[in-house]
Amino acid sequence: MKAVVLVGGEGTRLRPLTETIPKPLIPLVDRPFLEHVLDHLAAHGVGEALLSSPYLEEVFASFLQARHDGPRVTWITEPTPLGTAGAVANAAREIGEPFLVLNGDILTDLDLTGLVALHREAGAIATIALALVEDARPYGLVTVSEAGRVLEFREKPQQAIPGLVNAGTYVLEPEAVRDVPPEGAVSIEREVFPALIDSGASVHGYVSQDYWKDLGTPESYLRATFDALEGRVKGLSYAAPYVDSTARVSLRCHLGRWVVVGPAARIGDDAEVEDSVLLAGAVIGEGARVRDSIVGPSATIGRGAVLSGAVLAEGAVIPSGTSADGARVAAGKVLGA
Numbered sequence: 001m002k003a004v005v006l007v008g009g010e011g012t013r014l015r016p017l018t019e020t021i022p023k024p025l026i027p028l029v030d031r032p033f034l035e036h037v038l039d040h041l042a043a044h045g046v047g048e049a050l051l052s053s054p055y056l057e058e059v060f061a062s063f064l065q066a067r068h069d070g071p072r073v074t075w076i077t078e079p080t081p082l083g084t085a086g087a088v089a090n091a092a093r094e095i096g097e098p099f100l101v102l103n104g105d106i107l108t109d110l111d112l113t114g115l116v117a118l119h120r121e122a123g124a125i126a127t128i129a130l131a132l133v134e135d136a137r138p139y140g141l142v143t144v145s146e147a148g149r150v151l152e153f154r155e156k157p158q159q160a161i162p163g164l165v166n167a168g169t170y171v172l173e174p175e176a177v178r179d180v181p182p183e184g185a186v187s188i189e190r191e192v193f194p195a196l197i198d199s200g201a202s203v204h205g206y207v208s209q210d211y212w213k214d215l216g217t218p219e220s221y222l223r224a225t226f227d228a229l230e231g232r233v234k235g236l237s238y239a240a241p242y243v244d245s246t247a248r249v250s251l252r253c254h255l256g257r258w259v260v261v262g263p264a265a266r267i268g269d270d271a272e273v274e275d276s277v278l279l280a281g282a283v284i285g286e287g288a289r290v291r292d293s294i295v296g297p298s299a300t301i302g303r304g305a306v307l308s309g310a311v312l313a314e315g316a317v318i319p320s321g322t323s324a325d326g327a328r329v330a331a332g333k334v335l336g337a
Contacts, residue, residue, distance in 0.1 A: 001116065002090045003041050003050045005158070006084055007034065007060070007104035011290055014314035016131045016235070016330040019295050024104040027279060029242055029260055031227050033215065036236075037104060042070045043235065044112040046100065050091040052076040062318055084186035088172070089180035091096060101188075103168035103214075107224045109234035110169055110210045119171040122148070124174045124204040126196060129169040131212045132162065139165035140206065142213060150203040153194055164205065167212045176201075210234075218311050225277055226258040253284075270302070285320060296331075 011018030017026065024034040024142040041049055049071045051060070064073055066077055074089050088101055099120060100112060119127035128150060130142055136156070141163040143152040153166075166189060176196060180186050196203050209235045213224040227233055241259035243249055248266045256274035262266065265278045268286035275292050278284065282295040283301035292309045295301065299312040302320030309326045312318070316329035319336065329335050 001046050001098070001100065002050065002095055003046045003100035003102060004050045004088050005034075005037060005041075005102050005104045006087055007051050008087055009105065009216075011216070012106075012310065014221065016316070016328055017294060017311050019331045020059075020314045021297075024061060025063055027260075027262060027277075028107065028215075028246070029236075029238055030227060032243070033107070034063065034104060035067070035109065035202065037072060037102060038067070038073070039069070040109070040235070041100070041102075041112070046112070048072045048074060050074045050076055051104075052087055052091055058258070068186070075099065078189065078327050080116045085177060085180050085186040085192045086181075086183075088188060089177040089186075092172075092174060092177060098173055100170055101170040101172055105215045106168040106212065107165065107215060107233060108169065110167070110208055110212060112169070112217070115169065115206050115208075116171055118204065119149075122191045122202065122204045124171075124202045125173045126193065126201070127169040127171040127204045127206055129212075130164045130205045130207045131167040132207065132209070133165050134162050135160040136163040136165055142166055144205040144207075148207075150197060150205050152197070153189070164207065166291075167208070168214070218309075222258075222275065222292065225260060228277070229258060229260070243278050262297075299329075 009023055011089040014023055028036055037051060040180040071246055092099060092233040115272040126233030137160055140156045141154040144150050147155055152217045185217045213220055215221045215224050229238050239274045240257045241255045244260040244263045246263045249262045250267055250269045252269040253267045253271040258275045260274050260277045262278055264280055265282045267284040270287045271284045271290045276290050278295045279297045281298040283300040284290060285301055288301045289306045290301060293307050294311045296312045299316040301307055301318045304321050305318045306323040307318055312329045313331035317334040318324055324335055327335055
């Protein structure tokens with residue numbers, strides 16, 4: 001079976017980190033997140049994954065050259081953004097059989113084999129993985145019949161109410177996207193699925209209690225990382241805190257349980273790090289305090305600085321003695337400069 005993985009988003013909610021790193025290539029614990037997605041596909045027998053992105057395409061090239069495990073990856077050039085439906089249709093024009101579609105920013109241990117089996121049993125043109133959440137405000141609601149047929153996509157509710165939401169993984173028949181134009185941005189969630197439902201086509205929901213988390217915001221990215229450290233995602237097992245073997249961590253520093261220290265990162269004496277991710281080459285100076293933050297590659301937190309709820313891009317700098325709450329520092333920039 002084949003899969004289309006949507007990796008073309010610019011990751012605006014994770015900026016400035018995504019100024020130099022495409023969102024699917026931001027590390028989740030020990031490797032780029034896209035590695036986890038491809039490994040999950042391989043575990044369910046997917047033989048080929050089709051990817052395309054108009055954003056930072058050259059960065060994906062080096063990632064794909066370094067990957068040697070299955071599934072086989074086919075890169076399709078997308079000169080201009082096509083939206084989720086356009087990207088799927090562009091990648092799938094030569095696929096003559098049902099195929100999977102996955103959003104490249106969702107961590108899940110969804111039973112893809114079960115999803116495909118239900119799709120075939122239902123004779124559906126599209127099958128959508130659905131998750132029950134306690135607060136549907138960030139997502140919008142999906143209404144299904146007792147037989148599992150999707151009846152309606154509803155707007156995001158104003159109040160915190162539970163309900164079924166789109167979990168970002170689908171099985172599609174080729175004809176589901178056959179009428180998507182080859183040019184222009186089209187949304188599969190807001191345009192294609194509602195049109196299929198209105199036409200009377202068979203669109204089914206696959207309700208699952210498997211793990212699912214959108215990594216699109218700093219808060220959800222950190223939450224997914226902590227869930228992986230706690231063993232809440234099937235197939236992932238890590239020590240907590242996770243410290244890469246090449247990192248240099250002072251024996252006199254304090255690391256909380258929910259901490260990831262990436263390759264070649266350094267943490268000085270008397271520093272404290274809690275509920276944070278330090279990417280490759282990040283430097284935490286002596287006596288610095290870091291909490292609820294993402295510290296980008298080769299970013300530096302100066303001696304005695306205090307950082308909370310921050311996102312630092314590659315090479316960003318927090319000067320010594322600075323207190324920064326909620327800081328967003330662009331690539332190569334110095335806070336306050």
